[in-house]
Amino acid sequence: MFHNLFEGEAVAEALEIIRTQFPMALWETFYVTVLSTLFAVIIGLPLGVLLVAGEKGGVLPLPPWLMKALNVLINLLRSVPFLILMILVFPLTRLIVGTVVGTVASIVPLVIAAFPFVARLVEGSLREVNPNTVEMAQSMGASPFAIITRVMIPESVPSLISNFTIAITTILGYSAMSGIIGGGGLGKIAINYGYYRYKYLIMFVAVILLILLVQLFQTAGTKAAVRSDKRLKK
Amino acid sequence: MIEIRHLSKTFRTADGTVEALKDVSLTIPDGDIFGIIGMSGAGKSTLVRCINMLEKPTEGSVALDGVALETLSKKELRTVRQKVTMIFQGFNLLMQRTCLKNVCFPLALAGVPAREAEKRALELLDTVGLKDKANAYPAQLSGGQQQRVAIARALATQPKVLLCDEATSALDPNTTASILELIRDINRRLGITVIIITHQMSVVESVCSHVAILDQGTVVEQGEVGEVFSHPKSAAAMRLVFPEGSPDAPVAAREGERFIRVVFNGAHATGTPLIARMAAQEGIEANIAYASTRSIGDKMFGSMLLGLTGGEEAVSHAIDFLTQMPDVLAEEVSVHVS
Ligand SMILES: Nc1ncnc2c1ncn2[C@@H]1O[C@H](COP(=O)(O)OP(=O)(O)OP(=O)(O)O)[C@@H](O)[C@H]1O
Numbered sequence: 001m002f003h004n005l006f007e008g009e010a011v012a013e014a015l016e017i018i019r020t021q022f023p024m025a026l027w028e029t030f031y032v033t034v035l036s037t038l039f040a041v042i043i044g045l046p047l048g049v050l051l052v053a054g055e056k057g058g059v060l061p062l063p064p065w066l067m068k069a070l071n072v073l074i075n076l077l078r079s080v081p082f083l084i085l086m087i088l089v090f091p092l093t094r095l096i097v098g099t100v101v102g103t104v105a106s107i108v109p110l111v112i113a114a115f116p117f118v119a120r121l122v123e124g125s126l127r128e129v130n131p132n133t134v135e136m137a138q139s140m141g142a143s144p145f146a147i148i149t150r151v152m153i154p155e156s157v158p159s160l161i162s163n164f165t166i167a168i169t170t171i172l173g174y175s176a177m178s179g180i181i182g183g184g185g186l187g188k189i190a191i192n193y194g195y196y197r198y199k200y201l202i203m204f205v206a207v208i209l210l211i212l213l214v215q216l217f218q219t220a221g222t223k224a225a226v227r228s229d230k231r232l233k234k
Numbered sequence: 235m236i237e238i239r240h241l242s243k244t245f246r247t248a249d250g251t252v253e254a255l256k257d258v259s260l261t262i263p264d265g266d267i268f269g270i271i272g273m274s275g276a277g278k279s280t281l282v283r284c285i286n287m288l289e290k291p292t293e294g295s296v297a298l299d300g301v302a303l304e305t306l307s308k309k310e311l312r313t314v315r316q317k318v319t320m321i322f323q324g325f326n327l328l329m330q331r332t333c334l335k336n337v338c339f340p341l342a343l344a345g346v347p348a349r350e351a352e353k354r355a356l357e358l359l360d361t362v363g364l365k366d367k368a369n370a371y372p373a374q375l376s377g378g379q380q381q382r383v384a385i386a387r388a389l390a391t392q393p394k395v396l397l398c399d400e401a402t403s404a405l406d407p408n409t410t411a412s413i414l415e416l417i418r419d420i421n422r423r424l425g426i427t428v429i430i431i432t433h434q435m436s437v438v439e440s441v442c443s444h445v446a447i448l449d450q451g452t453v454v455e456q457g458e459v460g461e462v463f464s465h466p467k468s469a470a471a472m473r474l475v476f477p478e479g480s481p482d483a484p485v486a487a488r489e490g491e492r493f494i495r496v497v498f499n500g501a502h503a504t505g506t507p508l509i510a511r512m513a514a515q516e517g518i519e520a521n522i523a524y525a526s527t528r529s530i531g532d533k534m535f536g537s538m539l540l541g542l543t544g545g546e547e548a549v550s551h552a553i554d555f556l557t558q559m560p561d562v563l564a565e566e567v568s569v570h571v572s
């Protein structure tokens with residue numbers, strides 16, 4: 001299948017494409033990923049907080065039906081395959097961006113797919129906070145809001161950073177997939193050249209760049225998480 | 235003054251109800267160091283959590299200076315909690331913040347401006363002897379130091395009452411002694427009422443002036459520490475005074491034998507030579523009916539039960555001899571099960 005990988009002509013063409021199209025594609029992938037993660041966190045963080053604080057016995061108990069609805073919504077969104085979700089949210093994408101194709105348009109389905117995932121990750125992080133620490137804050141007269149903003153979130157920062165790193169690398173993977181239906185970036189190049197035109201060398205280079213991006217995000221995230229954790233005796 | 239009246243707390247769990255507290259009534263005078271002692275599961279933590287309403291009583295009332303806390307709104311309760319603060323067995327410091335920021339925490343909650351809060355926090359860290367650790371993180375401190383930071387934090391809002399739930403249970407005897415010393419010092423200098431929850435006799439004996447014994451959710455005895463421990467009446471008090479084995483064992487030992495309890499709170503002595511010395515120098519023969527002591531470095535902690543046959547004179551003589559040693563308490567114990 002990959003017989004033409006290093007033929008002179010293929011290499012020359014690949015170099016040309018890499019020179020002309022890759023810088024833009026790399027940039028598109030980068031900003032789509034970062035922006036989508038940012039929006040997913042903006043929506044997912046408060047929801048994750050509600051999932052923990054709102055439950056029975058939490059610091060801000062919410063009506064059970066509301067919690068139930070929240071959980072069902074999150075599970076529902078998480079169970080739709082991303083490719084199908086992209087198509088399902090076309091109307092929303094058109095409403096927000098004005099079009100359903102293009103790099104910017106791909107941010108909408110990415111955020112919709114990622115925020116429930118982020119909410120669950122945040123939920124996991126906040127559950128790691130020692131309940132005794134929360135009780136301490138209550139015993140000092142902290143309001144639910146103060147407990148959330150001054151205890152639960154600050155105490156789980158290292159874990160949140162680790163989890164946001166997982167989120168950003170996952171979203172990077174999804175963003176590559178969005179190339180199939182008109183999203184831009186490295187994913188689009190890999191699919192257009194590798195899948196539709198059998199230019200495997202170009203596909204491989206795009207994939208390698210994606211791998212490097214994942215490595216970059218993961219390394220930076222892990223470093224930041226470790227550095228921020230004051231529980232470690234350094 | 236804290237007045238607890240007919241306090242009951244029932245937990246509803248999947249497998250039935252648990253009556254953690256049953257009709258508890260206590261009066262805790264201002265400026266007192268009040269001990270609440272009991273075995274594991276007796277309801278001590280539940281009681282102390284009812285005092286600051288972290289747990290809503292099922293029945294009964296807790297009044298602080300005449301204000302019934304169970305009638306207050308959530309918001310009013312938060313203000314009360316700045317005046318009734320708490321320290322815990324696990325210290326419960328914010329692990330991602332420096333010691334200074336930990337002490338600032340309740341001040342920030344109370345709306346004190348950051349700069350002023352830091353100034354106060356530094357003073358408090360100085361009070362607990364940890365000024366040089368202001369910028370250290372809790373993970374970099376020993377357990378005793380962490381508890382000192384927690385104490386500084388609990389004092390930040392100038393409370394009237396300090397609740398200590400097993401505050402020294404995670405610490406070694408030496409550190410326990412120094413934390414208790416700090417608590418006593420705070421009580422004396424600031425006049426703060428202290429409520430100490432513990433399962434250790436030694437803690438109550440070394441700092442408390444009054445004690446209540448809690449057993450299966452009820453207060454079975456209360457009063458002055460010396461009084462309660464020297465005349466244990468209830469079975470629960472017996473178990474505390476005679477930890478291992480039943481009280482009847484030493485009672486049945488010898489005809490006319492009387493007992494004194496000797497408590498070592500970091501005394502510079504080793505127990506047996508002390509008893510041997512008492513025999514050699516004072517001519518008092520003591521039978522060690524029970525002993526549970528530990529030496530840490532050159533200090534001794536724990537208690538002993540001595541049986542004496544020489545009647546009233548021998549008993550008072552022995553008590554005089556023993557109590558002239560620093561950090562040794564001795565008192566006669568009456569062993570009549572009621
Ligand atoms: N939230 C709760 N739900 C159900 N049962 C509870 C709850 N809290 C306490 N209990 C029960 O109430 C009883 C008293 O518990 P409590 O924690 O007050 O004991 P304690 O005297 O503090 O014990 P320890 O010395 O082990 O800390 C126990 O039987 C316990 O299982």
Ligand SMILES: [Mg+2]
Pocket residue numbers: 278279280400
């Ligand atoms: Mg307890």
